[in-house]
Amino acid sequence: MAARVRSEIIVRHSLGGGRISLSQDVYTALVRRLGRRYAEQRLRIEQDHEAQVFGQGINFFHFENWYSSPWLIRNTLRLAGLYRRGLENAKRVELLKHEFALARLPKAFDGLTILHISDMHVDMNPGAMQSLMELVATLDYDICVLTGDYRGKTTGPFEATLDGLARIRRYLDDPVYAVLGNHDTIRMVPGLEDLGIRVLVNECETLSRGDQELHLAGIDDAHYFRAENIEKVAGEIPTGAFSVLLSHTPEIYRQAASADFDLLLAGHTHGGQICLPGSIPITLDSVLPRRMGSGAWGYGSMAGYTSAGVGSSIVPVRFNCPPTITLHTLHCRSQSVGPVAQPDGEEHAREHDLAGAEQN
DSSP: OHHHHHHTOEEEEEETTEEEEEEHHHHHHHHHHHOHHHHHHHHHHHHHHTTOSBSSSSSSBOGGGOTTHHHHHHHHHHHTTOHHHHHHHTTOOEEEEEEEEETTOOGGGTTOEEEEEOOOOGGGOHHHHHHHHHHHTTOOOSEEEEESOOSSSSSSOOHHHHHHHHHHHTTSOSOEEEEOOTTOOGGGHHHHHHTTEEEOSSEEEEEEETTEEEEEEEOOOOSSSOOOOHHHHHHTSOTTOOEEEEOSOGGGHHHHHHTTOSEEEEOOSGGGSBEETTTEESOOSSSSOGGGSSEEEEETTEEEEEOOOSSOSSSSOOBSSOOEEEEEEEEEGGGSSOOOOOOOHHHHHHHHHHHHHOOO
16 A cells, blocks of 8 residues: 555656656656656656647647647538548558568568557547557567557546557567657656567667677657657667667658668658548648658668558548558568669759758
8 A cells, every 4th residue: 555655646846947747656767767867858848848839849830739629620521521431441450561672681680570550549549449459469570669659649648548558568479669759758658668668768779680680779759849869879879780760750861861770660640641532641740751751761771661650640530541550571682672762863852952841
């Protein structure tokens, strides 16, 4: 009983002139796990910006933080007679299979399979979560990666999210690695790791097969909280070694390529979620070329993949953009599928203009 009472003690820490409340156990776990300086810095960022509609992050306007967004989208779709169809579309999760041909992949990792799941928004998408559990229970893979956005809202409680993740985790094979998204609070890290999910908060893990290694790095949210530190994780990787970066958003593709990552796996965009016929997104809520909004792409010598995600945000509907998970298979380029897709000279020259101009 004493331990239970202690876990419910609320501590209020003065952080940069403000005060933030969280359980003593969570605060202690965060300090132990991330160090006092980073834990308090990240909590301070959340305190200052968690529900901000304008400013902060890569985008200026944050539609998901606007309290009228769900009402507006839901009623517009009802007036158009499309709401029920959108709800049904959002429940049917599809499995995609994709193969990467990668020049520096160590031969021992040829054929490595990665199950990539993103943007579950667990607590607001029960139908999609049921479909997800049924689907992953049938799959074989070597590692599973989760690229953020576990919570439905961007603020508030997250206990229902962790409860839902606990049910899903039973169907996922070890090991499972994860990064945080712009809907996720740092306070979720202890709970996620209690479920056996290794959260990479600007950290790197090394996977070994015999005497060969693959470096798997993960960064904190780069879209809204801007808490990523690519330089730190890149510095943990030996020069010339093969490396994969997990990021919630693909918007940091330039920095990732400059840091010499071979592969970037991301989500965040939902592929548009509500798309026009032909899967043309109305918005990607991202600053990046549209070709990077969903599926496979390349930038310089780096390969990339943006998951359209499992869940739906703001309102649990989808049109012309089904919820998906992806099973990636990595191959040595000399042994398999062909070269990584790269922008040609003209497209490469346009990258700076596109990324700066497109705020989809």
